[in-house]
Amino acid sequence: MAEDEVEPLLDAKLLRLFLLLYQGGSVTRAAEQxxxxxxxxxxxxxxxxxxxxxxxxxxxxEGMLPTPRAEALAGPARAALEALRQVSAPEPAFTPGTTRRQFRICMTDASHITLLPRILAKLRDAAPLAQLEVVRIGPDTGHRLQSGEVDLALGFVPELEAGFYQLALYEQDWVCLANRDHPRLGAELTLSDFAAEGHIGIVSGTGHALQEEALQRHRITRRMVLELPGFLGLGAILSTTDLIVTLPRHIGTTLAGLNGLRLYSCPMNVTGFTVKLHWHSRYHQDPANRWLRGMCASLFQGRSPN
Amino acid sequence: MAEDEVEPLLDAKLLRLFLLLYQGGSVTRAAEQxxxxxxxxxxxxxxxxxxxxxxxxxxxxEGMLPTPRAEALAGPARAALEALRQVSAPEPAFTPGTTRRQFRICMTDASHITLLPRILAKLRDAAPLAQLEVVRIGPDTGHRLQSGEVDLALGFVPELEAGFYQLALYEQDWVCLANRDHPRLGAELTLSDFAAEGHIGIVSGTGHALQEEALQRHRITRRMVLELPGFLGLGAILSTTDLIVTLPRHIGTTLAGLNGLRLYSCPMNVTGFTVKLHWHSRYHQDPANRWLRGMCASLFQGRSPN
DNA sequence: AGATTGTATTGCTTTTCTCAATAATGGTGG
DNA sequence: CCACCATTATTGAGAAAAGCAATACAATCT
Known part of the structure; x- marks a missing residue:
């Protein structure tokens, strides 16, 4: 094992003293300083x-004069002290205006439609030289957050509840969408309408499970006509069929606006969820990460995007 | 006075820890290391x-992963530790064989004749690229030793006894020189011869006072025919006149050999003195100075040069 | 030689350091 | 989902070290 002593290196205070003596030539004066x-x-x-x-x-x-050794050490001592100061120097501030940093955000599919446009707009405004890469949320999102591969995760991601920092942005309830000219639906969507009509299911997203739970609770068996892996093309299908879909309010209102669809509050009581911002403790103090978080929070915190 | 706190700088051990953590990612492992x-x-x-x-x-x-701040500090930390090691690095050895250093030695006039040739020979042998400058001993020799303007003082220099390091080289007694064909002197130089003959006085050198003191002690008044500021030309004068001179043995034998003069032990009991090497404490540890001292000591210590 | 200035040493108090034991934390496997 | 495992953080006590006031010592200057 031969656990040997570590080489004794000088203290910062001794370095300072050395230099003060070298310049001042007085122990008493150095003591005061x-x-x-x-x-x-x-x-x-x-x-x-x-x-x-x-x-x-x-x-x-003439005071305390340096020996040749001291003379020779003055330069290295100065350098060492400077290097130490370098280490303790305050972190350079993050300046969004000039950064060329590439930000990476994990999002759910839904957020691509609802949140991304506003994030991108704000980012281009505040940090015009920065780049943004959007990554789909997946099973390895946690790892990516930890490794720094992505900066943030945004959305409803229950598996990121433990071990990660998080910030609640806003609450989501559920709505239903249907063709504005639906042959059978009136001003209200009733529970019996809901049970009778044909449905589109969106498998993507973690909210899927919440719907299933609500269906069981209400003892409803939906007639599933179409299952889609995402929201892409959903608007076109809705506006040309009599099918209905159940989805979170923020994407519901967005799609309704874009495609001229009819928005109903959901007759079935689906448990709401909270859209959150997630990040890893490793980047909790990182100025760039903090800034990005702050930007997202200022955009979405407290109020739904729609 | 608002004596403010000094900026807290990192310790060497903390720097080491930082780097070990950065590389190893484990507190426990770093503790062992x-x-x-x-x-x-x-x-x-x-x-x-x-x-x-x-x-x-x-x-x-995966262990203790660095934050971006730690990532940014790894380089400076390494540099700082390296700089500290630089300061504590062992002094580079002095290599006489390659040094181009200029050595400076203060000597008495006498030593120019007696010691310098052998010093120079040895120096050129051991340090062929070094330079030697000889400076006459004077009232400011102490200052020059202190300031580093000269490395050593060599000879009998009572004013350098206090406050300086010194090394005794050899003892000197006094001799008299006269023309080998002197009209009145025989095999021995008696005290009455000494009192009767004409003298040459050498004012240079601190030994002068020792002669005066001896003259008073013996109640002798010399007949001073010539006073010289140094030993230059002394041989020529002695070998062409009937004058006698009193001087330290080492220079006496040297001049006697060079000029074919007759050497007498001095009939008057002049107090001997010690030829010493003097240097300032500031250069006590300086390898170059130490080497030069060692060289002089090896040449002269214990034995008179003649 | 005495006075003065400046550095080193001493004795003691306060602070800091270190370790063993233990608690807390996050990850993992049954 | 809970219990276990590995690892880091905290606590308390004993030991070591730092810092200061007083003082001794050394060199210089008048």
């Missing part, structure tokens, strides 16, 4: 001498 | 975190 008593400095000097194996400074009528 | 207990390292890490205002390393399944 360091805010210590003179005996203390004398002891520090003794430590310096023992550590460097040289008297370093000798008394003369 | 640093030869400390794990709790101690945990506390050190806490100090690092407080000092740098960042968690620096966060727990993950």
């Amino acid at each position: 360091l805010g210590q008593s003179q005996p203390t400095i004398s002891i520090w000097l003794g430590r310096l001498r023992r550590s460097l194996n040289d008297p370093l400074f000798v008394r003369t009528a | 640093l030869g400390q207990s794990q709790p101690t390292i945990s506390i050190w890490l806490g100090r690092l975190r407080r000092s740098l205002n960042d968690p620096l390393f966060v727990r993950t399944a």
Whole structure:
């Protein structure tokens, strides 16, 4: 094992003392400048001498003059102190205006439609040189957050509840969408309408399970006519059929607006969820990450995007 | 006075810890490598975190991963540690064979004749690229030794007894020189011869006072025919006149050999003196100075040069 | 030689450091 | 989903070290 002693390296305070002595040539003066008593400095000097194996400074009528060794060490000592200061220097501020950083955000499909446009607009405004990459949320999102591959995850991602920082943005309830000219539906969508009509199911997204749970609770068996892996093309299908779909309010209102669809509040009581911002503790203090989080929060926190 | 706190700079051991964590990603492992207990390292890490205002390393399944701040500090930290090692690095050895250093030695006039040739020969042999400058001993020799303007003082220099390091080389007694064909002197130089003959006085050199003191002690008044400021030309004068001179043995034998003069032991009991090597404490540890001292000592210590 | 300035040493108090034991935390496997 | 495992953080106590006031010591200047 031979657990050997570590090489003894100089202290920052000893380096400072060395340089003060080198410039000032006085122990007493150095003591004042360091805010210590003179005996203390004398002891520090003794430590310096023992550590460097040289008297370093000798008394003369002109003060404490450096030995050749001290003369030779003045440069390296200055450099070392400077290097130490470098390490302790305050973190350079993050400046969105000039950063060329590439930000990466994990989102659900739904968020691509609802949140991304506003995020991108704000980002291009505040950080015109920055780049944005959007990554689909998946089973390895946690890992990506931890490794720094992505900066944030945005949406309803229950598996990121534990072990990650999170910030609640807004609550979501559920709505239903149907053709504005639906042959059978009136001003209200009733529970019996809901049970009778043909449905489109969106498998993507974690909210899927919430719907299933509500269906069981209401003992409803939907007539599933079409299952889609995402929201792409959903608007076109709805506006040309009599099918209905159940989805979170934010994407519902967006699609209704884009495709001229009819929005109903959901007759079945589907449990709402919270859209959150997730990040890993590793990047909790990172200025760029903090800034991005702040931007998202300022856009969405408290109020639904629609 | 508002004696403000000094900026807290990192310790060498904290730097080492930082780098070990950065590479190893484990507090426990770092503790082993640093030869400390794990709790101690945990506390050190806490100090690092407080000092740098960042968690620096966060727990993950892959160990303690660095935050962006830690990532950014790894380089500077390495540099700082390297700079500290530089300061504590052992002094580079002095290599006489390759040095181009200019050595400067203060000598008495006498030593120019007696010691310098052998010093120069040895120096050119051991340090062929070095330069030698000889400076006459004077009232400011002490200052020159202190300031580093000269490396050594060599000879009988009572004013350098206090406050300087010194090394005794050899003892000197006094001799008299006269023309080998002197009209009145025989095999021995008696005290009455000494009192009767005409003398040459050498004012240079501190030994002058010793002669005066001896003259008073013996109640002799010399007939001073010629006073010279140094030894230059002395041989020529002695070999062409009937004058006698009193001087230290080493220069006496040298001049006698060079000029074919007759050497007498001095009939008057002049107090001997010690030829010493003098240097200032400031250069006591300087390898070059030490080497030069050692060279002089090896040449002259213990035995007179003649 | 005495006075003065400046550095080193001493004795003591306060602070800091370190470790063993233990708690807390996050990840993992049954 | 809970219990276990590995690892980090915290606590308390004993030991070591730092810092200061007083003082001794050394060199210089008047």
